[in-house]
Amino acid sequence: MSTRILALNAQKGGVGKTTAAVNLASSLDKAGNRVLLVDFDPQADATMTVGIRPHEDDGPTSFDYVLGECDLADAVRPTQFGRLEVLPVYDAAIDRLGVPKLAGPDSRRARAKALADGFHSRFASELARRYPDEPELRLARLVTGLPDGRKRGAVSTSDQWSAYDYAVIDLPPQQVLPVAMVLASADAVIIPTKVEAYAMRGFARMLDTISDVREVFNPSLRLVGVLATFAQIRTQTTSIYLEAMRDVTERLGTPLFDTIIPYRVQAIAASGLGLPLHYYPETKALAAMYDKLAAEVMRAFGDSPKARTTGSGTRGHSTRR
Numbered sequence: 001m002s003t004r005i006l007a008l009n010a011q012k013g014g015v016g017k018t019t020a021a022v023n024l025a026s027s028l029d030k031a032g033n034r035v036l037l038v039d040f041d042p043q044a045d046a047t048m049t050v051g052i053r054p055h056e057d058d059g060p061t062s063f064d065y066v067l068g069e070c071d072l073a074d075a076v077r078p079t080q081f082g083r084l085e086v087l088p089v090y091d092a093a094i095d096r097l098g099v100p101k102l103a104g105p106d107s108r109r110a111r112a113k114a115l116a117d118g119f120h121s122r123f124a125s126e127l128a129r130r131y132p133d134e135p136e137l138r139l140a141r142l143v144t145g146l147p148d149g150r151k152r153g154a155v156s157t158s159d160q161w162s163a164y165d166y167a168v169i170d171l172p173p174q175q176v177l178p179v180a181m182v183l184a185s186a187d188a189v190i191i192p193t194k195v196e197a198y199a200m201r202g203f204a205r206m207l208d209t210i211s212d213v214r215e216v217f218n219p220s221l222r223l224v225g226v227l228a229t230f231a232q233i234r235t236q237t238t239s240i241y242l243e244a245m246r247d248v249t250e251r252l253g254t255p256l257f258d259t260i261i262p263y264r265v266q267a268i269a270a271s272g273l274g275l276p277l278h279y280y281p282e283t284k285a286l287a288a289m290y291d292k293l294a295a296e297v298m299r300a301f302g303d304s305p306k307a308r309t310t311g312s313g314t315r316g317h318s319t320r321r
Contacts (some may be wrong), residue, residue: 003157004142004301006224007169009188011206015194016229018045019267023287025192026276027294029082032306033165037086038078040178042119044089046170050079056094063123064180066139072160081276094176097191098122114238121177127177135308136177136217140185149184153220165303175209183210184217188224188300195231195241195260207252223237224300225255227293230263259293262286 010019017043025037039046040062044054060075065087076085099122100110114122128134140149145158161167168183183189191206207223212220226249232238242260249256269281277287298304 002155002162003143003161003184004166004188004225004303005157005161005169006166006188006190006297008190008192008204009171010192010206011175015173015192016261017192018049018170018175019271020190020261020290021168021230022046022049022174022271022291023277023290024297025084025166025168026081026278027287027290028166028168028297029084029289030278030305031294032296033303034163035084036164036167037079037084038167038169039087039089040182041170041172042089042094043172044094045271046272047086047088047090049271050081050084050086052077052079052086052088053274054089055091057088058090059088061089061093062087063089063097063178064093066142067126071286072142081279084276094119095137095157105171109131120174120178124177130180134217136180136184139181143185146208150220155187155220155233161193165306174207176187179209180213180217183221186218186221188222190224190227190297192227192229192261193245194241195228195238195245197241203248204252207254210231223254224297225257227257227259227261229261231260233260233262257293257296259289259296261289261293 006024008017008024011224022037025035029035037046039051042063042176048056060070062075064070065072065075072087076087078085097119099114100107110229119126126129127138131138135147139152141147142149143157143161146154147157155241169186172183189210191203193203203226209304210221210223226245228242228245246256263288264283266280266282267286270277270283273280277283277290295305
């Protein structure tokens with residue numbers, strides 16, 4: 001089986017996207033899969049939620065990997081949670097990427113401009129400088145090992161990526177270059193959506209982005225489903241909003257997952273402690289919700305849970321310890 005590259009994306013922040021990415025990855029690992037969690041958000045929340053301190057640690061990141069600064073095996077880190085591994089983000093690496101060093105009379109002004117432009121602009125400029133031929137395809141070329149990425153609907157993955165059954169990618173909420181780049185390399189997308197009055201604001205735009213990527217870079221990209229999050233279960237308001245979400249997704253021809261993620265304040269505590277929900281005693285019931293979601297995702301791909309092998313093991317590549 002080739003690696004399933006699964007991107008979690010949302011038009012706006014605060015919808016539980018990172019929580020969903022981390023805990024879906026954890027649940028897929030619990031189901032016996034070899035899973036890589038990929039952090040592509042410079043805020044590094046996914047990295048922190050699996051017990052790595054992005055403000056203290058340093059090393060190669062997901063962005064360094066895309067820029068050709070390292071191999072996948074050089075950047076991947078093990079976690080303490082099953083066999084789950086992470087392609088991380090570190091604050092120091094983000095701070096220095098694309099920022100000129102102080103050297104010469106104009107360097108301070110150049111540094112100030114780079115910092116004012118922001119990280120995503122710096123990353124886009126650096127990627128275009130190194131790979132001017134369709135930089136949006138850079139990750140797809142690495143994932144597939146093919147010069148045209150997924151432009152012809154390729155589902156195969158390169159040797160380093162094929163060491164995993166699933167790669168779950170956490171994306172920034174803005175519609176920036178990393179979003180298009182990951183969607184160009186992915187098999188499928190999950191869109192977490194908060195259960196609230198304006199839940200579907202921006203949803204049509206997200207579908208437009210997916211449609212554009214399909215047309216230009218990745219014709220096989222599929223929308224696995226919309227994930228309802230932060231639901232206040234058993235309230236009339238939530239029931240109304242969920243019904244509205246079902247109506248909208250049905251009209252747009254996009255599936256809504258049967259699994260609905262409820263609001264639990266304990267989930268915030270688990271994230272702050274650097275723990276997936278399976279590993280925090282107060283959130284076992286919520287973790288079971290993600291197990292149901294993982295089962296839905298595996299069914300969508302025609303996959304079944306696997307028997308877990310003993311030991312953490314490696315998957316055909318070295319990991320940084």
